[in-house]
Each structure stands twice: as structure tokens, then as C-alpha cells.
Amino acid sequence: MTYKELIESSNKMARAILEVFKKNACKVNDEASWIIALQMKPSIRVIVIMLAAWKCGASYLPLRLSYKKKEVQQVLIDAQPQLVIIDDDALNLDNFNGFLVMKIGEIEEMSMKCSETYLMDDYSFTLGKDGEAVTIYTSGTLSAAKGIQLHHSCCQERLEWQWKQFPFQEDETHCL
Numbered sequence: 001m002t003y004k005e006l007i008e009s010s011n012k013m014a015r016a017i018l019e020v021f022k023k024n025a026c027k028v029n030d031e032a033s034w035i036i037a038l039q040m041k042p043s044i045r046v047i048v049i050m051l052a053a054w055k056c057g058a059s060y061l062p063l064r065l066s067y068k069k070k071e072v073q074q075v076l077i078d079a080q081p082q083l084v085i086i087d088d089d090a091l092n093l094d095n096f097n098g099f100l101v102m103k104i105g106e107i108e109e110m111s112m113k114c115s116e117t118y119l120m121d122d123y124s125f126t127l128g129k130d131g132e133a134v135t136i137y138t139s140g141t142l143s144a145a146k147g148i149q150l151h152h153s154c155c156q157e158r159l160e161w162q163w164k165q166f167p168f169q170e171d172e173t174h175c176l
Helices: 003-023 044-056 069-079 104-111 152-165
Strands: 035-039 059-062 083-086 101-103 132-137 147-151
Touching: 003 044, 003 083, 003 104, 035 044, 035 069, 044 059, 044 104, 069 132, 069 147, 083 104, 101 104, 132 152, 147 152
Parallel strands: 035 059, 035 083, 059 132, 083 101
Antiparallel strands: 132 147
């Protein structure tokens, strides 16, 4: 996938997600956040959805495929995501009882009708200057798992530090 294809795909997916939010009258959670939970096998589709979530003004919440039903429910009840996105071949849909769940293929199909142009702020759910980018749950050493939010500025600072510490060399052509 080229960068151009990645940008265009994530723009289309963001618009499809916004349609889902509007169609289902989704509201911010108790923390005044927009969260999209992902329980998918590693793939380029995950990267596209993560970028689409950010373009919507939402945080993404990774859910491990190894989580048991009780763990999934605990995280979802605490985080209150507006949408859970799963792989097309996911079988355990009862793990998500009470939450809006869609298979990635459904959202991709919806996105085919959407524009690939950049989203303007009036199309997305704005979270202010430094909204949450990622919500991660720890293993919970003393009790239940606890959610941690990383803001966009934290991610940007990490990338800037990384660029200063490990800049591209003249013969390098790829970044992973």
C-alpha cells in the first residue's frame, strides 16, 4: 500500500465511521471521549482503522485477541467505546454484548461510497487541541485492569524524540 492509498483509505474509513456514529446516535462516554475499540489480527487494515479513528477525533482501544470474555467485558464497560471493530472471521460475538460491533468488511464496504479527501474539523468529533490518541489497558497487578490514555502530544513528542535519536541515514529508504 502506498502512502497515498493509505491516506485515501483512512479518509474514506473515517467518513464511514462518522456515518455509523451518526446513524446510531452515538454520544461521548462518561469521560467525554470518543473511543473505537479494535479486536483484530495484525494487518494493514488495523493501521488504516487507527488512522481513521484519529481523523474522526477518536482514540483507538486495542483489545487483545487472547482476552477472555470476562476481560473483554471489563475493559469495554470501563472504557465505554462507541464502536467495536472486529475481524470478518471473528466468531465470539457474545464477548461484546451491549456494545455496537461491526466487522471490518462492513465498514470497508460503507467506505467505498465515501470521499477520499481530507476530513475538515467540522466533519469530525473534535476533542480539543490534545485529545486522546490511544487508550491502553494495563494487566492490573493488584486488581482489575486499568485504562491509560495517551494524548496526541505524547505520541508526537515520542516521534520527535525518536527522529532526533535515530534519524534516517542517506542510504535508508524505509521506516517501520
